[in-house]
Amino acid sequence: MSTETALLESGLRESTLFRFATAGSVDDGKSTLVGRLLHDSKAILADQLDAVARTSADRGFGGDKGGIDLALLTDGLRAEREQGITIDVAYRYFATDRRSFILADCPGHVQYTKNTVTGASTADAVVVLIDARKGVLEQTRRHLSVLQLLRVAHVIVAVNKIDLVDFSEDVFRAIEADVQQVARDLGIGADGISDVLVVPVSALDGDNVVDRSDRTPWYTGPALLEVLETLPAADELESHLESFRFPVQLVIRPQGALAPDAVAGGLDTEAYRDYRAYAGQITEGSVKVGDQVTVLSPGHEPRNTTVTGIDFAGKELQEAAAPQSVAIRLAEEIDIARGDTIAAAGTVADSTADLYASLCWLSPKPLREGAKVLVKHGTRTVQALVRNVSGKLDLGTFNVEETSTLELNDIGHAQLRLAAPLPVENYLRHRRTGAFLVIDPLDGNTLAAGLVKDHPGDHEDERYVI
Amino acid sequence: MSTQTSNEELELSVLENDIAETPTAAQGVASGLSEPRVGLIGDQPRGEGAGAADGVSGRLSSLDTLESEAIHIIREVVAEFERPALLFSGGKDSVVMLHLATKAFWPGKVPFPVLHVDTGHNFPEVIDFRDRTVERLGLKLVVGSVQEFIDRGELAERADGTRNPLQTVPLLDAIQRNKFDAVFGGGRRDEDKARAKERILSLRDEFGQWDPRNQRPELWNLYNGRHTVGQHVRAFPISNWTELDIWRYIERENIELPSLYYAHEREVFARDGMWRAVGEVSQPLPHEDVITKTVRYRTVGDMSCTGAVESDAYTVADVVVEVAASTLTERGATRADDRISEAAMEDRKKDGYF
Numbered sequence: 001m002s003t004e005t006a007l008l009e010s011g012l013r014e015s016t017l018f019r020f021a022t023a024g025s026v027d028d029g030k031s032t033l034v035g036r037l038l039h040d041s042k043a044i045l046a047d048q049l050d051a052v053a054r055t056s057a058d059r060g061f062g063g064d065k066g067g068i069d070l071a072l073l074t075d076g077l078r079a080e081r082e083q084g085i086t087i088d089v090a091y092r093y094f095a096t097d098r099r100s101f102i103l104a105d106c107p108g109h110v111q112y113t114k115n116t117v118t119g120a121s122t123a124d125a126v127v128v129l130i131d132a133r134k135g136v137l138e139q140t141r142r143h144l145s146v147l148q149l150l151r152v153a154h155v156i157v158a159v160n161k162i163d164l165v166d167f168s169e170d171v172f173r174a175i176e177a178d179v180q181q182v183a184r185d186l187g188i189g190a191d192g193i194s195d196v197l198v199v200p201v202s203a204l205d206g207d208n209v210v211d212r213s214d215r216t217p218w219y220t221g222p223a224l225l226e227v228l229e230t231l232p233a234a235d236e237l238e239s240h241l242e243s244f245r246f247p248v249q250l251v252i253r254p255q256g257a258l259a260p261d262a263v264a265g266g267l268d269t270e271a272y273r274d275y276r277a278y279a280g281q282i283t284e285g286s287v288k289v290g291d292q293v294t295v296l297s298p299g300h301e302p303r304n305t306t307v308t309g310i311d312f313a314g315k316e317l318q319e320a321a322a323p324q325s326v327a328i329r330l331a332e333e334i335d336i337a338r339g340d341t342i343a344a345a346g347t348v349a350d351s352t353a354d355l356y357a358s359l360c361w362l363s364p365k366p367l368r369e370g371a372k373v374l375v376k377h378g379t380r381t382v383q384a385l386v387r388n389v390s391g392k393l394d395l396g397t398f399n400v401e402e403t404s405t406l407e408l409n410d411i412g413h414a415q416l417r418l419a420a421p422l423p424v425e426n427y428l429r430h431r432r433t434g435a436f437l438v439i440d441p442l443d444g445n446t447l448a449a450g451l452v453k454d455h456p457g458d459h460e461d462e463r464y465v466i
Numbered sequence: 467m468s469t470q471t472s473n474e475e476l477e478l479s480v481l482e483n484d485i486a487e488t489p490t491a492a493q494g495v496a497s498g499l500s501e502p503r504v505g506l507i508g509d510q511p512r513g514e515g516a517g518a519a520d521g522v523s524g525r526l527s528s529l530d531t532l533e534s535e536a537i538h539i540i541r542e543v544v545a546e547f548e549r550p551a552l553l554f555s556g557g558k559d560s561v562v563m564l565h566l567a568t569k570a571f572w573p574g575k576v577p578f579p580v581l582h583v584d585t586g587h588n589f590p591e592v593i594d595f596r597d598r599t600v601e602r603l604g605l606k607l608v609v610g611s612v613q614e615f616i617d618r619g620e621l622a623e624r625a626d627g628t629r630n631p632l633q634t635v636p637l638l639d640a641i642q643r644n645k646f647d648a649v650f651g652g653g654r655r656d657e658d659k660a661r662a663k664e665r666i667l668s669l670r671d672e673f674g675q676w677d678p679r680n681q682r683p684e685l686w687n688l689y690n691g692r693h694t695v696g697q698h699v700r701a702f703p704i705s706n707w708t709e710l711d712i713w714r715y716i717e718r719e720n721i722e723l724p725s726l727y728y729a730h731e732r733e734v735f736a737r738d739g740m741w742r743a744v745g746e747v748s749q750p751l752p753h754e755d756v757i758t759k760t761v762r763y764r765t766v767g768d769m770s771c772t773g774a775v776e777s778d779a780y781t782v783a784d785v786v787v788e789v790a791a792s793t794l795t796e797r798g799a800t801r802a803d804d805r806i807s808e809a810a811m812e813d814r815k816k817d818g819y820f
Contacts, residue, residue: 017528088681090662091655093708100528102706118683236525249541254574260604262573272573279570281538281687313569324526325537325570338545362683376688379545435686444692446682 015095018233021104021119023112023147024129025139029160033129033203034092034105035070040210041225043094070203089115098229112139113395113409114362116146117449121435124233125154127224132165132200136178142395144179148186148194149358149393149411149451151431153234155188155196156227162216163202169218172200185398199224235322238431242322243347244285244293245433247378248278248340252327262314277311277327278336280379283432285344286321287328292345295336298380298420304345306331322432339380341423341433351421355384356456358427359438360411360449367406367414373447375418377436383419384438390415406448413453427451529715536563536703537570538687539666540650543701544570544577546691547648550701551608551641554580554599556592556724557766559652561599562712563704565721567650568603579606581649583637585629585768586613587747592766595724608644610636627747628771638674641698648691648699656708666705672696709764710789717782729762729780740773764789 024030038044044052052072056062061069092103104119106112120126128143130136140157147155157179165171176198183189183196199208200216201224207213208223222230253276258269287293287307295303309329310317320326328342336342355375361367367389375384391400392412406412427434430452438448526534543550552567554560567576582596600607612632615621621632641649655662665681667689682690691699704712716723734741734757735750741761742748748769750756761774762785779785 015528016525017531088663088678091706092662093656093706095708095710100708100711114683118685121685122687233525249538250545252571252574254571257575258573259568259571259575261568261602264602267573275573279541281534283687311572313572323531323534325534325541327572374692376690378688379542432686435688437685437688437690439690439692444690444694446685446690449683449685 015098015100016233017102018099018125018228018231019102019104019123020125020127020228021106021116021123022127022129023106023116023119023143025131025137028129028131028134029203030105030129031071033127033158033160033201033209034103035072036203036206036209037103037225038092038094039070040206041094041096043092089119096225096229101228113142113146113360113411116143117150117360117362120147120150120152121449123152125156125228125231126152127156127158130157130159130175130179132159132161132171132175135175136182138396140179141182141398144182144186144188145393145395145398146360146411148188149360151194151428153194153237154231155183155194156224157196157198158203158224159198159200160203162200162207163205167200167207167215169216172198172216172219197221197227199227234431238284242284242430244287244291244342244344245283245430246278246280246287246328246342247283247380248336248338248342249280249379250278250338251336252277252279265314267314276333277309277329278342279325279327280342281325282320282322283378284322284430286319287344288319289317293330293342294345294348295330295334295340295342296348296351296423297336297340298351298422300335302348302350303332303334305334339378341378343423348423349425351423352455353418353421354455355416355418355422355424355450356453357414357416357436358411358451358453359406359414360451361406361408361447362449363440363445363447364408365440365445365447366408367412367447369404372441373416374439374441375416375422375436375450376439377422377424378433380420380422381439382422383441384416387415387417389413424452426454529711529718532704532707532711533566533569533715535687535706536566539689539701539703540567540570542689543648543650543667543691543699543703547699549644549646550578550648550650551581551644551646552576552578552650553637553652554582554596554607555766556582556588556596556599557652558712558716558723558727559654559704561721561723562707562715563650563652564599564603565719566703575604578650579608579644581608581610581637581640581644581646583610583633583640584612585633585770586611586616587629587769589724589726589743589745589766589769591726592724595722608640610640612636615639628768630768630771633768634674641674646698647693648701650701650703652704653700653702654707654709654712655705664702664705666702667691668700668702669693670698670700674698676700710786713782713786713789717786724766726763726766726774728782728785729760729777731758732761732774733757734759734761734774738773741776742773743769745769 022030022034053068055072056069061067090105092105094101104123106115106119126147128140130140144155159172159175162172179196179198188194188196199221200219201208203209207215210223210225212223258267258272263269287310289307289310291307293305293307295305307328308331310320311327317326367386369386369388371386373384373386374381389404389406390413392403392406392410394401403412425433434452436450437446438450440447552563554564571577580600612621612629615636616623621635653661653664655664663678665684668676670676693699733744735744735754737754741759744750744756759776760778762777762779763772763774765772777788779788
């Protein structure tokens with residue numbers, strides 16, 4: 001009965017959203033951990049469990065002991081079930097009475113950088129798995145390195161299979177110390193936003209996954225799910241640090257063609273005849289009616305004006321904040337189009353046509369100097385020329401090697417010349433306005449995730465810093 | 467190779483949009499003097515702490531966050547594509563999608579047509595609801611008819627009588643004939659294992675096929691909808707919603723649905739472990755007894771493969787409670803076509819199903 005009550009409560013209470021991703025190496029039990037989280041938080045329904053139980057029995061899972069292969073819960077595609085591997089990022093949903101969770105389950109071995117970058121780009125937290133018998137591997141260092149680069153707010157290292165090392169505190173403490181050393185080497189936590197937590201778990205048996213285990217009495221911290229339930233989301237941590245940024249998606253100017261249902265509901269057609277508002281999603285910060293803002297458009301000097309209204313589907317708001325989608329009205333009739341950015345006055349640097357960035361290369365097609373690509377930033381897409389590639393990160397040693405090309409899963413540094421200036425900002429301080437996509441103009445595929453860096457300063461070796 | 471260019475300078479002028487006409491009747495009602503209501507988005511009329519569930523920093527509630535994300539996606543697609551359309555079946559997910567679209571473009575009209583693939587086996591009350599909705603919002607409706615394809619001999623009735631998988635051909639035909647380059651679907655990742663791997667913007671080749679092993683990575687909130695001639699994109703703005711989110715949103719926003727989503731009495735018979743309605747295309751076999759039960763539908767699809775569940779949820783609030791406590795997935799409980807095999811949805815999607 002308590003199960004049902006908990007479910008009811010979780011469903012009916014207003015909760016907030018928390019996005020997290022998982023990353024792990026081969027065979028460290030990530031699918032089992034995800035299955036365990038879903039199962040123990042009652043997100044798996046009876047028919048799903050039946051199907052998994054049938055398949056487990058068909059395959060003789062667990063030998064004579066039997067049991068359910070929880071990993072089967074997360075394998076979505078036929079090829080994945082047939083080969084027993086996870087190919088692509090899969091999204092899972094579950095809720096507790098505190099939060100609704102979106103889990104991006106990222107495969108560890110096939111194109112791990114691509115999948116980890118993808119999952120981490122929207123995550124408030126990432127759970128990295130380590131096999132307690134193996135400790136910190138090169139791949140762990142790679143994962144942590146990628147997470148540091150993407151500035152994920154919370155890194156949670158789950159030391160899995162703690163049952164297979166007899167719940168040994170010594171083993172756990174040694175791994176914990178290694179993890180903290182890697183984090184220090186990488187500078188995770190140095191920005192005051194990100195942090196690393198280490199939790200001993202057994203995904204197979206459920207120790208410290210949803211509930212604290214009495215088999216690890218030396219561990220007094222929270223279980224994994226408790227951690228996920230209580231960590232502040234990235235936008236909570238960042239909101240007070242960031243200024244208002246609003247890339248314009250489109251202009252809403254219905255002229256005569258007002259929505260018939262709105263008109264039927266009593267909309268004043270005269271008052272809305274000349275309605276004009278700029279629709280978009282606030283990417284950073286917040287805005288109030290009466291705020292001074294600067295409009296950044298290519299080919300124009302920055303223009304200053306005042307916010308006269310913030311609309312959302314028939315409601316006039318006095319204030320709105322990231323990540324709300326709204327429509328903003330401005331005092332002056334100025335020419336604003338999709339791709340322009342509205343920002344808090346006095347907080348933006350000039351747009352630039354010279355882009356310095358870290359690129360996470362996600363395509364099998366390598367990057368060469370001189371390549372022509374497209375850059376998508378906010379709501380603008382511009383042509384770009386890759387002027388040079390000046391180093392790639394060895395994710396195992398954190399050293400930067402010289403290179404003039406980037407290949408699949410490489411992370412490197414490049415300089416791009418843009419056909420039109422963009423209002424980019426340093427990714428370290430602006431997770432949204434510092435991010436962009438590199439797109440292949442020929443087939444439209446996404447080639448890379450781009451993270452904006454400052455222009456090289458007076459440091460001689462700047463170009464070798466990723 | 468010509469690549470679809472993004473519409474950088476796009477200005478959404480609904481007046482210039484020829485895909486919808488305002489019904490003159492609606493204009494006649496324009497008597498209102500009411501001013502827009504004032505409040506914060508999160509300021510919903512739903513009891514304790516709605517919209518500021520974390521208390522400390524006034525974070526958006528999960529529903530507000532999902533709504534904002536969906537509206538952002540809908541606006542991106544409208545801005546970057548030439549001819550989008552929205553798949554509208556009258557089912558709850560497509561009704562929520564259309565509601566989100568009206569909010570995205572308020573006070574303008576929804577700037578794209580809706581597309582319905584009519585299996586010919588639809589519940590009459592759903593077709594009636596579809597037509598009323600289209601008229602209320604002044605939308606253009608495009609219908610692709612499975613029956614017409616069967617009549618012309620271009621599709622064959624299946625032995626099991628279900629017409630759900632037959633929707634793919636008329637769907638692709640309608641997309642091609644109307645030159646739709648983006649099609650909004652109400653697919654959710656929590657519905658099915660294959661859908662859990664779906665992107666928010668998902669590329670389809672010239673044959674409408676989905677290639678799940680070769681999908682574009684989707685990063686931050688930057689959606690890449692570029693495609694070449696012949697390809698189109700399926701857009702899933704409510705990818706991250708669960709069935710319970712949908713119902714809580716329907717309750718919060720007071721969204722009307724076809725009546726069969728709520729408990730009612732109906733003549734049914736048991737087949738494949740679910741209750742099937744007695745109707746023209748869904749007749750009991752001699753050994754299947756017909757009884758009258760109080761049921762409702764959790765999904766609304768083709769009458770030939772959609773089952774009802776026993777329920778006494780007469781109102782939306784009842785349904786929210788029922789869904790929160792359910793121990794079965796909605797497709798597992800009500801869709802015969804998804805019971806065919808472990809990968810039934812994946813196989814259909816690869817062929818161009820939505």
